[in-house]
Amino acid sequence: MVVNDEIYGEFVVDKVLEELILCEPVQRLKGIHQGGASYLVNEKWNVTRFDHSIGVMLLIRKLGGSLEEQIAGLLHDVSHTAFSHVIDFVFENKEEDYHEKIYSSVVTNSEIPVILTKYGYSFEDILFDDSKWTLLEQPAPELCADRVDYTLRDMYVYGYISLEEVNRFLHNLIVYEGNMYLQSIEVAEWFVRTYYKEVIDFFMDPLNIYGYDRLAKILKLSLEKKILNLNDFLGKDDELIDKIKSSEDQQLLSLFKKLNPTVQVKEDRVDYDLHRKNKLRLIDPSIVKDGELIRASELSETIRMMGHTAYEKATRGMYVKIVDN
Numbered sequence: 017m018v019v020n021d022e023i024y025g026e027f028v029v030d031k032v033l034e035e036l037i038l039c040e041p042v043q044r045l046k047g048i049h050q051g052g053a054s055y056l057v058n059e060k061w062n063v064t065r066f067d068h069s070i071g072v073m074l075l076i077r078k079l080g081g082s083l084e085e086q087i088a089g090l091l092h093d094v095s096h097t098a099f100s101h102v103i104d105f106v107f108e109n110k111e112e113d114y115h116e117k118i119y120s121s122v123v124t125n126s127e128i129p130v131i132l133t134k135y136g137y138s139f140e141d142i143l144f145d146d147s148k149w150t151l152l153e154q155p156a157p158e159l160c161a162d163r164v165d166y167t168l169r170d171m172y173v174y175g176y177i178s179l180e181e182v183n184r185f186l187h188n189l190i191v192y193e194g195n196m197y198l199q200s201i202e203v204a205e206w207f208v209r210t211y212y213k214e215v216i217d218f219f220m221d222p223l224n225i226y227g228y229d230r231l232a233k234i235l236k237l238s239l240e241k242k243i244l245n246l247n248d249f250l251g252k253d254d255e256l257i258d259k260i261k262s263s264e265d266q267q268l269l270s271l272f273k274k275l276n277p278t279v280q281v282k283e284d285r286v287d288y289d290l291h292r293k294n295k296l297r298l299i300d301p302s303i304v305k306d307g308e309l310i311r312a313s314e315l316s317e318t319i320r321m322m323g324h325t326a327y328e329k330a331t332r333g334m335y336v337k338i339v340d341n
């Protein structure tokens with residue numbers, strides 16, 4: 017099977033990956049938007065968990081990761097519920113990790129174990145201990161395939177960075193003692209700037225904050241009214257919307273009308289209708305220099321400044337005034 021990705025290019029993938037890509041739990045991710053409510057307030061903010069999962073798998077492969085780690089990368093988000101992280105706002109889950117809590121049950125109850133067993137792999141060994149996949153996941157503030165892919169993909173597709181810049185970054189990325197690092201401080205500065213465009217400017221864009229708030233309210237109310245049950249969240253975004261709309265509940269229908277791309281909102285810290293904080297996400301990648309690892313912030317005043325600004329903005333949160341909805 018040939019997989020074509022707009023960031024990493026074209027690759028022929030192994031039979032086991034092909035079967036996993038085509039299985040229902042992975043295909044379902046085509047109907048789960050990466051940015052949750054984002055596509056409802058801006059049609060262009062439409063990256064899916066499928067695009068990201070393929071990207072993570074290919075980035076691991078590009079960096080020489082094993083087939084097992086590529087499998088773990090492809091499947092790492094398979095338990096994301098409809099609208100991705102919006103569920104964390106429905107349940108006021110500050111760790112934003114609902115999908116991780118249900119991961120083993122979603123995988124175990126799917127066809128994934130049978131596929132992996134058929135190819136001689138143990139699904140528990142590959143999928144239930146991320147700590148051995150050092151390219152796939154690393155605690156912040158380091159880089160890892162998950163964090164790098166969602167940043168490059170969202171920022172490239174939404175028009176904030178060019179493919180040329182992405183390629184310059186990818187050429188600078190190396191694997192050292194099993195982890196990914198950068199070699200140049202200039203490239204580290206570019207990535208840190210891009211990461212904060214993603215997790216501060218984009219996540220905290222007043223329109224995104226508004227979309228998350230409205231959609232979380234709609235979903236919460238739909239659960240309370242028993243129009244949705246928790247199992248429905250294992251379906252796709254559109255299926256949930258259809259189920260809510262077909263209930264013909266007037267309160268929910270009128271809330272939905274106010275969730276659309278013509279809404280106008282702005283930041284206003286004095287006169288505001290909503291305020292929200294996201295999980296704090298900070299980045300400070302290590303650089304490999306003469307066989308030694310040095311944190312980028314130790315080498316760059318610019319990176320220290322960007323970190324302070326991001327910390328301030330994230331801990332203050334976003335105050336949103338609804339201008340017209």
Ligand SMILES: Nc1nc2c(ncn2[C@H]2C[C@H](O)[C@@H](COP(=O)(O)OP(=O)(O)OP(=O)(O)O)O2)c(=O)[nH]1
Pocket residue numbers: 050051052054100101112156162163166167170218219220224294297
């Ligand atoms: N618009 C928007 N998108 C979000 C928000 N939170 C997460 N996302 C989307 C954008 C990214 O593509 C992606 C990042 O979340 P993931 O579940 O893929 O990564 P995770 O939270 O494990 O990343 P981390 O370890 O914290 O770097 O999800 C949010 O509050 N607003």
